Amino acid sequence: MASIQYKKASCIYPGSDKLAVDSLSLDIQDGEFVVLVGPSGSGKSTALRMLAGLEDIDEGHIEIGGKDMVGVPSKDRDIAMVFQNYALYPNKTVAENMGFALKLRGVSAEERRKKVEDAAKILDLTEFLDRKPAKLSGGQRQRVAMGRAIVREPQVFCMDEPLSNLDAKLRVQTRTQIAALQRRLGTTTVYVTHDQVEAMTMGDRVAVLRFGKLQQFASPNDLYDKPANAFVAGFIGSPAMNLVTVPVTENGVKIGDGTMELERADLTKISDAGLNEVTIGIRPEVLEISDSVGVDVVVDLVEDLGSEAFVYTHAGSGVELVARCNPRTAPNLADSVKLRRHPDGTVHLFHPKTGERLN
Amino acid sequence: MTVTADTDAAASEEAVAERVRKIREAQDVGVSRAEGWRRRLPLLPALIFMIVVTQIPFLFTLYYSTLSWNLVRPGSRKFVGLNNYIAVAKDSQFWRVGLNTVVLIVVVVLVSAFLGLLIALLLDRAFLGRGVVRTLLITPFLITPVAAALVWKTTLLDASNGIFNWVLSLVGAGPVDWIGKFPLTMVMVVLIWQWTPFMMLLILAGLQSMPRDILEAGRVDGAGAFQLFRELTLAHLRRFIELGVVLGAIYLVNTFDAIYMMTQGGPGIASANLPFYIYQRAFLGFDMGQAAAMGVVVVIFTMIIASFALRLIFKSFTGKEEAA
Amino acid sequence: MTTTAEKSTEATAPAVASKKKSRKFSPWGLVAWLVGLGFFFPVFWMVLTAFKSEGDAATNPPKLFFTPTLDQFKAVFEQGIGPAMLNSIFATGISTILVLLLGVPAAFALSLRPVRKTQDGLFFFMSTKMLPIVAAILPLYVIVSNIGMLDNIWSLVILYTSMNLPIAVWMMRSFFLEVPGELLEAASLDGASLMRSVREVILPLVSPGIAATALICVIFAWNEFFFAVNLTAVNAQTMPVYLVGFIAGEGQYWAVLSAAATITALPVILCGWFAQNKLVRGLSFGAIK
Numbered sequence: 001m002a003s004i005q006y007k008k009a010s011c012i013y014p015g016s017d018k019l020a021v022d023s024l025s026l027d028i029q030d031g032e033f034v035v036l037v038g039p040s041g042s043g044k045s046t047a048l049r050m051l052a053g054l055e056d057i058d059e060g061h062i063e064i065g066g067k068d069m070v071g072v073p074s075k076d077r078d079i080a081m082v083f084q085n086y087a088l089y090p091n092k093t094v095a096e097n098m099g100f101a102l103k104l105r106g107v108s109a110e111e112r113r114k115k116v117e118d119a120a121k122i123l124d125l126t127e128f129l130d131r132k133p134a135k136l137s138g139g140q141r142q143r144v145a146m147g148r149a150i151v152r153e154p155q156v157f158c159m160d161e162p163l164s165n166l167d168a169k170l171r172v173q174t175r176t177q178i179a180a181l182q183r184r185l186g187t188t189t190v191y192v193t194h195d196q197v198e199a200m201t202m203g204d205r206v207a208v209l210r211f212g213k214l215q216q217f218a219s220p221n222d223l224y225d226k227p228a229n230a231f232v233a234g235f236i237g238s239p240a241m242n243l244v245t246v247p248v249t250e251n252g253v254k255i256g257d258g259t260m261e262l263e264r265a266d267l268t269k270i271s272d273a274g275l276n277e278v279t280i281g282i283r284p285e286v287l288e289i290s291d292s293v294g295v296d297v298v299v300d301l302v303e304d305l306g307s308e309a310f311v312y313t314h315a316g317s318g319v320e321l322v323a324r325c326n327p328r329t330a331p332n333l334a335d336s337v338k339l340r341r342h343p344d345g346t347v348h349l350f351h352p353k354t355g356e357r358l359n
Numbered sequence: 360m361t362v363t364a365d366t367d368a369a370a371s372e373e374a375v376a377e378r379v380r381k382i383r384e385a386q387d388v389g390v391s392r393a394e395g396w397r398r399r400l401p402l403l404p405a406l407i408f409m410i411v412v413t414q415i416p417f418l419f420t421l422y423y424s425t426l427s428w429n430l431v432r433p434g435s436r437k438f439v440g441l442n443n444y445i446a447v448a449k450d451s452q453f454w455r456v457g458l459n460t461v462v463l464i465v466v467v468v469l470v471s472a473f474l475g476l477l478i479a480l481l482l483d484r485a486f487l488g489r490g491v492v493r494t495l496l497i498t499p500f501l502i503t504p505v506a507a508a509l510v511w512k513t514t515l516l517d518a519s520n521g522i523f524n525w526v527l528s529l530v531g532a533g534p535v536d537w538i539g540k541f542p543l544t545m546v547m548v549v550l551i552w553q554w555t556p557f558m559m560l561l562i563l564a565g566l567q568s569m570p571r572d573i574l575e576a577g578r579v580d581g582a583g584a585f586q587l588f589r590e591l592t593l594a595h596l597r598r599f600i601e602l603g604v605v606l607g608a609i610y611l612v613n614t615f616d617a618i619y620m621m622t623q624g625g626p627g628i629a630s631a632n633l634p635f636y637i638y639q640r641a642f643l644g645f646d647m648g649q650a651a652a653m654g655v656v657v658v659i660f661t662m663i664i665a666s667f668a669l670r671l672i673f674k675s676f677t678g679k680e681e682a683a
Numbered sequence: 684m685t686t687t688a689e690k691s692t693e694a695t696a697p698a699v700a701s702k703k704k705s706r707k708f709s710p711w712g713l714v715a716w717l718v719g720l721g722f723f724f725p726v727f728w729m730v731l732t733a734f735k736s737e738g739d740a741a742t743n744p745p746k747l748f749f750t751p752t753l754d755q756f757k758a759v760f761e762q763g764i765g766p767a768m769l770n771s772i773f774a775t776g777i778s779t780i781l782v783l784l785l786g787v788p789a790a791f792a793l794s795l796r797p798v799r800k801t802q803d804g805l806f807f808f809m810s811t812k813m814l815p816i817v818a819a820i821l822p823l824y825v826i827v828s829n830i831g832m833l834d835n836i837w838s839l840v841i842l843y844t845s846m847n848l849p850i851a852v853w854m855m856r857s858f859f860l861e862v863p864g865e866l867l868e869a870a871s872l873d874g875a876s877l878m879r880s881v882r883e884v885i886l887p888l889v890s891p892g893i894a895a896t897a898l899i900c901v902i903f904a905w906n907e908f909f910f911a912v913n914l915t916a917v918n919a920q921t922m923p924v925y926l927v928g929f930i931a932g933e934g935q936y937w938a939v940l941s942a943a944a945t946i947t948a949l950p951v952i953l954c955g956w957f958a959q960n961k962l963v964r965g966l967s968f969g970a971i972k
Contacts, residue, residue, distance in 0.1 A: 012382050014386055022375075056386070058382040059378065059382055
């Protein structure tokens, strides 16, 4: 168990011109479950691999438990990693796979067996201990990969998209198991995924990356309620937040053919920044269908999920808006309805060019 | 506003490029020092061994080729410069034999590749006893070449009691002196017999590595069997056929056993190839200088062709690695 | 009712059977059999003739049925095939071991830990194979004779090693390349040094490939004739050379010649048959993916 600090760490792949990870700085507490999330190419896997020692730290530092890891090889870092494709040793049984690290450290066969059996019990692998990976299903292999990491009782767990090769149902199931396991063991964990749902449900704090740069590092709630820029706003939450760049008027902004009013404080911020256009962000659940006031829109598609429904619409001038509504009272295709902002709902304002948060 | 944003962007781009440059410099230096040598170390024993055993003798060959030297007349060694080469150039037998060599390589490689393709196609579908048939088919490749040549020469091709002539007699055709009348051709037949399995195995590997869904997509799109073969299968197989052709050619340059056993190069030099001819010069005629010069000429020609071949193998293989 | 039920089970049964082995009679299968038998025929005939008496061997028309005899084999052994056999085993075995000892580290260096000059190293290895051996035989003969190693089996051992090393490195490199990089990373995170990773993770995975490579080396070394005939005389002659010498003595006696040929060729043929899958794997040079 240890704290982890990324201090302006950067990495370039040999032969490439681009910084895969650009000056990443993160302060991770001991015992925390941190998720690195972002689209492909965002550098999240690279950042994880830098921590594990599988990629060089080309600039800056990474510290584990206060010790600088620059120049320290993987085998000396006391980190366990769960790979996306599991990387199980094909010629060893499940028990041997899980016990390999201990064997290398010279742990006695007795103790090895006990530790392996304990971990196998937690992960429900006891009946598979003598099988080889080829004879296991995908889900079982994934658990063996986890088991291999747990047995080592390392300072840090690294997990590189461990759920992406599982089918949807198994993914949800395993997600909760991993989170529960980590809470029970208390080991500092860095977890990489491209799936923002995983990020939001599993992490104590989540770091959103894009093109190698950190966008925001905060708790899931903070990311959801106060995204630091338009990218984070649009990345977190499904369906995505409505983000439209619209002209500013006296009292608010012009959406489609109508106007949406804004708070005084927000309008001040916009004029302080000297903008006549602003990107506003409104979550679908903040928009509701109204009879009276609102923006005129035409319904393009209704997604009925049973517990809620999402209405995809477009306003004049091509602006597209998604709103949440009750599935029993959802409008029909091609209906003309009005959308208005829920009076208590938050409107996020971003700079139209830089994407930075304004309010 | 827009102005500062742009210049800001430009300035930071430069800063980024500078950092990238610094890092790349450090990377380049980092790997090539001690780590680089440590990584090369396992390669060294094999490398040194090969250089000593193959390259150094060749240097000697170059040296010998400038001498007039006959092994049975010791003390006759003297430097004659390029005289041997001139003699080789004037030696019409040498060029005749060279032509034989080229004909032999080209015909054997092409015919065995073609036959190998046909047989691979046959073996690609499952049928009863496919494994046994494959076992039967690889046997010609396994059998000792001199033993094979012996069997062909005696029991199969013999003018009086060979099986070929017996089969001919069943349809009333006269006995043929196969080896006497068609020496080079018969050598080529034996070589084709031995090399077709090799080509077949390579191409079969290619066929079995081909993803089937492309063929299914083609069929759904309306392509007939022959079109599927020509457009999709053949394109995929090209890499394997090329590899087979190149490797086969490399080995066939050195063909010696079959000629030694079946025809001794004869009649005259009708079925001799360059290795055999040089062998005769060196070990039967004991004319080292001439033989060496011939050897060098052969190497030069082979290197020209080999450089194309190596580029071909590497292109198709690194291409595969990139694609994968 | 019963007829339709029977029909439906008939319909499903072949579908299940074809998953295991195709018992369907297919015309192309027949053609394949004919081709296979045709290619195999000379070998079959060689072995058959080895069991004939001389009278039965060179007849017109050729005899398929006869009383078999082991006399020919006895004659071959009596003429002293033992030393040649031992020489072949020695040269083939030792050279293959040397090839593996030199080639496995080389292939490893060229695949798993590439440096900038990797392509050049590989290029060099392959290019040595392309050198016509006839160009090297002259100085080799002179050198070997000068150091007194003519007719010494060790000369062949060295030469066979150099003959097989390029192909072996090429093949083994392709097998090394198939090891997923992630496995090495996992091993290094588990705390394994490079040597340990190689021993516990890589070698087990690569061992079928190494076996295939060894088999190919055995085939080429055992069957080799050119070096053997020029650099050996009586003491160090290998089986192929012995066979040729045998002909000089026995000329037209086909049966005993066939026996000698069979004994010469059989070991490698059997090896190849039993390790067939490895052989096919090796020959495809990892070109399959």
